[in-house]
Amino acid sequence: MGRAFVYVIIGGGVAAGYAAHEFVQAGVSSGELCIISEEPVAPYERPALSKGYLLPEAPARLPSFHCCVGTNEERLAPKWYNENGIELILGNRVKSADVRRKTLLTATGETISYKYLIVATGARALKLEEFGVNTLDAPNVCYLRDVADADRLVDVMQSRSGGQAVVIGGGYIGMECAASLVINNLNVTMVFPEAQCMARLFTPKIAAFYEEFYQSKGVKFVKGTVLTSFDFNSDGKVCAVNLRDGSKLPADMVVIGIGIRPNTSLFEGQLTMEKGGIKVNGKMQSSNSSVYAIGDVAAFPVKIVGETRRLEHVDSARRAARHVVSAIIEPEKTGEFDYLPFFYSRVFTLSWQFYGDNAGEVVHFGDFSGHAFGAYWMNKGHLVGSFLEGGTKEQYEALAQATRLKPKIEDLAELESQGLEYAFSV
Ligand code: FDA
Numbered sequence: 001m002g003r004a005f006v007y008v009i010i011g012g013g014v015a016a017g018y019a020a021h022e023f024v025q026a027g028v029s030s031g032e033l034c035i036i037s038e039e040p041v042a043p044y045e046r047p048a049l050s051k052g053y054l055l056p057e058a059p060a061r062l063p064s065f066h067c068c069v070g071t072n073e074e075r076l077a078p079k080w081y082n083e084n085g086i087e088l089i090l091g092n093r094v095k096s097a098d099v100r101r102k103t104l105l106t107a108t109g110e111t112i113s114y115k116y117l118i119v120a121t122g123a124r125a126l127k128l129e130e131f132g133v134n135t136l137d138a139p140n141v142c143y144l145r146d147v148a149d150a151d152r153l154v155d156v157m158q159s160r161s162g163g164q165a166v167v168i169g170g171g172y173i174g175m176e177c178a179a180s181l182v183i184n185n186l187n188v189t190m191v192f193p194e195a196q197c198m199a200r201l202f203t204p205k206i207a208a209f210y211e212e213f214y215q216s217k218g219v220k221f222v223k224g225t226v227l228t229s230f231d232f233n234s235d236g237k238v239c240a241v242n243l244r245d246g247s248k249l250p251a252d253m254v255v256i257g258i259g260i261r262p263n264t265s266l267f268e269g270q271l272t273m274e275k276g277g278i279k280v281n282g283k284m285q286s287s288n289s290s291v292y293a294i295g296d297v298a299a300f301p302v303k304i305v306g307e308t309r310r311l312e313h314v315d316s317a318r319r320a321a322r323h324v325v326s327a328i329i330e331p332e333k334t335g336e337f338d339y340l341p342f343f344y345s346r347v348f349t350l351s352w353q354f355y356g357d358n359a360g361e362v363v364h365f366g367d368f369s370g371h372a373f374g375a376y377w378m379n380k381g382h383l384v385g386s387f388l389e390g391g392t393k394e395q396y397e398a399l400a401q402a403t404r405l406k407p408k409i410e411d412l413a414e415l416e417s418q419g420l421e422y423a424f425s426v
């Protein structure tokens with residue numbers, strides 16, 4: 001025996017929180033919606049974990065960053081779910097799903113059936129073991145995906161103040177954690193295989209700016225190599241990192257950010273997959289018409305780039321969550337999800353935003369020695385992407401608007417000299 005709901009969401013992260021909010025706005029009745037999450041806490045704004053959560057003074061702690069504070073909306077504390085008749089099952093994992101029977105089986109042995117299922121299982125951090133490096137579960141090696149990871153990172157960081165931290169990976173986690181480690185008084189060395197940080201997004205020129213800024217804060221970079229093994233001391237803690245180039249870095253702690261894998265395993269062999277995620281259409285509907293997917297786990301048609309993509313960013317998860325609720329509740333009135341990719345980060349006193357697609361030729365503009373500069377990407381004669389560091393709200397809005405319109409670019413030199421002004425002229 002089990003329970004039946006009209007709507008079930010698997011996962012209790014960003015996408016689940018925003019979908020719950022949207023369901024309530026749309027007038028869902030008490031008892032119709034159930035959320036099942038492996039995490040022991042109600043949905044929260046995951047980006048806080050690598051920023052406010054790691055601050056030495058007045059750090060962010062739950063309940064202050066439950067969804068939907070990230071968009072300056074209502075904060076959905078656990079009692080909000082209760083008051084709205086939403087069944088919030090926490091600390092319980094869905095261990096199998098049967099899309100033909102429309103049932104889920106939880107780790108506690110309960111069968112839950114649905115009419116509509118929203119998969120919002122996000123992703124897990126890749127482990128070094130998957131690259132053949134054993135951490136032996138050393139207590140001073142940290143990953144960062146959820147609150148439990150963040151608590152551990154905070155504990156380790158505080159107990160190693162003044163010591164050596166090695167950050168593995170030059171992506172988002174690497175960059176944001178390195179900044180937090182510096183702020184917490186650790187000496188930081190970043191190690192990554194590429195020739196520059198943020199290789200998936202930044203141009204070499206943009207990367208050089210951030211690397212120089214980090215160096216001015218004392219961060220050292222070891223590029224173009226990976227770690228091959230750790231040295232452990234007698235109490236099982238890592239004390240050094242061995243690199244492929246033969247060098248050894250002393251380490252009082254290690255932070256790993258080497259990418260993620262979407263949590264698709266419940267649906268392998270049951271739903272069509274693409275780009276490592278669950279393939280959905282413009283209504284976020286999978287190859288099974290009762291199953292929808294949103295957030296990091298979903299590969300959806302990004303109209304503006306004319307391609308199916310999986311985006312690993314919070315704005316995409318929030319907007320897809322709103323879209324899917326409308327697509328389920330009012331299918332005739334809901335069009336295709338028309339999304340302009342938006343990524344951002346904040347480190348030290350810096351802050352950047354990116355819109356669109358980083359494909360094609362690049363034109364940089366602004367003052368790279370100061371803190372207000374940017375770039376445009378042009379593909380097939382049209383503006384397709386834009387980046388700005390240190391912008392104002394109006395400047396970011398102008399950039400987003402211009403990128404969405406994909407204007408034709410006749411003269412790259414002219415675009416370069418106009419710089420940010422161009423965005424206001426479109
Ligand atoms: P999310 O990971 O938020 O939630 C998935 C949920 O599903 C989790 O609660 C998980 O436990 C649960 N789950 C998985 N399998 C389950 C199962 N079988 N049964 C039950 N529950 C299950 N983005 C950005 O644009 N700007 C930023 O600054 C940041 N910063 C940032 C910092 C850190 C530390 C991380 C880890 C990530 C970011 N991101 C970000 C990325 C952003 O947080 C991410 O894109 C969203 O959280 C995606 O939301 P989802 O709901 O898809 O997954």
Ligand code: NAD
Nearest residue numbers: 131169170171172173174192193226257258259312344345
């Ligand atoms: P990432 O994909 O941004 O970066 C992974 C990095 O790992 C690469 O840049 C590379 O330098 C490195 N790498 C890959 N394989 C390696 C190996 N074998 N050894 C050493 N280094 C290796 O992933 P991440 O930084 O781990 O971030 C995880 C997720 O969290 C992503 O989905 C990201 O979008 C999200 N996140 C986003 C933000 C943001 O948007 N501001 C902030 C934090 C986290």
